[in-house]
Amino acid sequence: MDPDVSADGLIAELLDMGFDFDAISAAVGAVGPRRAEVLELLLGGSAPRAGQEGRRGGGVPCRPAPSAARPRPAGKGAKLPNPRGRLRQSSITDHVGSATGGRKESGREASTSLPCSSAPGDPRVPVGADFCSKLGPQSRSLVENSTGESDQMDRVSAVLQKHFGFSCLKSFQKEVLDAWFAHRDCLVLAATGSGKSLCFQIPALLTAKIVVVISPLISLMHDQCLKLANHGISACFLGSGQPDSRVEGKAMAGMYKIVYVCPETILRLMEPLKKLAEKPGIALFAIDEVHCVSKWGHDFRPDYRRLSVLRENFSSSKLKFLKHDIPLMALTATATIPVREDIIKSLKMSKDTTIVLTSFFRPNLRFSVKHSKTSVSSYGKDFQELIGTYNASRKGQQIIHENDTDSERSSYESWNDSASDYEDENVDSASHGDKNVGKTKTSMSVVKENIENELDLYQGVDDFDVSCGEFLECSRPESSKSPAQSNQTSSSECGDQGPTIVYVPTRKETVEVANFLCKSGLRAAAYNAKMPKSHLRQVHQQFHCNDLEVVVATIAFGMGIDKSNVRRIIHYGLPQSLEAYYQEAGRAGRDGKLSDCTLYCNFFRAPTLLPNKRSEEQTKAAYRMLRDCFHYSLNTSTCRAKILVKYFGEDFGHDGCRMCDICTNGPPQMHDFKEEAIVFMNVLQGRSGGETEDMIYSSVPHYSSGRRGFGDVPNFRMVVSHIREKLPRFAATDKMWWQGLSRILEGLRYVQEAAETPRVSMQYPELTEEGLKFLRSSQSEEQPLYAYPDAAMLLAMKEPRPFSDFSEWGRGWADPEIRRQRLAGKKAGRRKRKWRSRSRQQQPAGFTTAKERLAAILAKKRKR
Ligand SMILES: Nc1ncnc2c1ncn2[C@@H]1O[C@H](COP(=O)(O)OP(=O)(O)OP(=O)(O)O)[C@@H](O)[C@H]1O
């Protein structure tokens, strides 16, 4: 059990994990400031009972799925683990291990053999190809010395078959290995799940030298080491998460074929690495997830930028015993063209760097976007389909069970007896879930206050603790199985459905959504960087063992996670960039089977950046990325996959993917926006936009109040209010509709944003020269202006919303009587607010902020 901690420290920590304040205070009140017990209560169960600790915690690396706990009977009944045909409903409690971690063992994720024909020999030509030419004449050429080439490839094939069970390399993998054979630096840009890891793992098996891999996350390094051990390759990782201090010494003595290091640690290891480079030698430095190098990427990590030390220190000019510079191999699935340039420059990669660029297109991913408020009130509607999918697959299992043989049934029955403890917990967890869902509304203020703390960064899970960081070859490597056999190990508790990852923006939502799903009968778990490490470890393990149906996570979960059968990635809220979105979505369907990537977002609310420290330049870039992402969600006419790959500089060609919501539903009807466009642009030009010819061209008074009035560049809100006020037929139009029109006009280059740091939606629209030309020509020409309305415009037309306070308030302002009444109302409102705040001061029980409530609980406890 954890040592007791101070109550306020504990409450703050639990708020950070995303739990509801009321639930925390009730739990602390019930069991006192004891971390483990409070957590136990919060996560849905009662305090641990004797004998449960071992089952839950560290000693058991992956809580066996009911079916995994006993041998599976053969035949179709093998799908059904429970004699009553009812799968045990998981609560979040199930995923919390004891604080003392045990040795983490293999999740034994099956390796999947993708057909070699799926190698990206795609006819689509990367737009960024010209970038390669900047890097020197040798770029993209294969090894010139072809004498030893077939020899080398024979050796590669032997190693590939022996250790990984694959019959051939993908074409891009071959190109990368060719570059390595030629001692050349290489930048690898290949889709998620395409098999980049193999590019740096194979060299370790072809020479007696060591491969050093720089990777951003302990969990990712751990995952890869585990797999390598299963393939009969020794590996270890070094960094803050390494629990065994001897591993570093052994690694620097060359005892592991592959050494994973986090970027912070490699800077410290320069001298030992130089010795390693002399004997036994370093075959290459691989920098995985290399987009982290770039400030313009979606996941900048400052320590990655310092990796230029690798080129500076491990060149043949610096180390005389080297015949060639030690090659750098940089790999990523999500780098736009500017990011690629930044990577080459920042890492000081050679002028002759080979760029291996494959198609980013993932043909088995089905993208779609849905409008949702993404709040507690919409969970029921939005997750109905997901819940139905898993419940339906269980019903199927139940039917199979009813036909089971007696012998199968008896083994299930005995399992059920031993599982009765779990069922008790479920009752608790379900009722707890209920409570939480009901209470969420009251705690929204806490969410907002803690938004800064809610932000999960990749760095946040860097201390993902593991009990062992050394991975020696397994006596029976995975390779002894054929890929097909390996696949069978992933036959799952999730039925045929495969697991789902739901990404939410805040830690609090991980708990809320997971609670909701558990309550609805799914085996779901929350995952965010602030949760106990034992819990994170267990979620990882259960996810890999197919023991969980849904993981509800922040971005902290999953970079580079290679699990073949993830069937659905749901983004519940807009990601911060399309790079992040594509990388997260890319965790689906790595087995090549059809998988869904659904994004739920609120079309009516323009997203803002999550708080983070950024320079002004980075803020601009971050807004640009967020804007691209928002526009992706609002798109109604272009294939989603096309937008995504184009974002990474790839020309998709004319056809769409034929699978996404746009390709299947088709675009909406085009609309002639000429009239509205003229009205909008006339107002920008300082004209009234009135109903008659006369009014249209009469000048309007220039607003001079505020920094940006009509005298300068108009504020978007003012433009819309002005149109509504002057033109009765537009009186009911929504601001989001006009924002949609401004996006169309911006696309045509008729208007542009005047603000220095453009936000997601247009704030200060101004006319361009093109726009002026259009306005002038529109008087004489009959040319229509056809365009597709975007998703926000369609929604605004379908669900007209009442005026916002602002426009309501602004209308009729010119009338002195209306003005007098409104000002009086405003004064009354001010008086009311003053009274409320005074009464709050007088009544300490009416706490509104988390801080106030926390202070009150502590004061009450102290009194006791
Ligand atoms: N030549 C091959 N033939 C068949 N399968 C392969 C081959 N190379 C790799 N794979 C499989 O592809 C899967 C994905 O590999 P990997 O994890 O290296 O992807 P990745 O490109 O690094 O993805 P991410 O960008 O998400 O990290 C693995 O399960 C691996 O076994």
Ligand SMILES: [Mg+2]
């Ligand atoms: Mg990878």
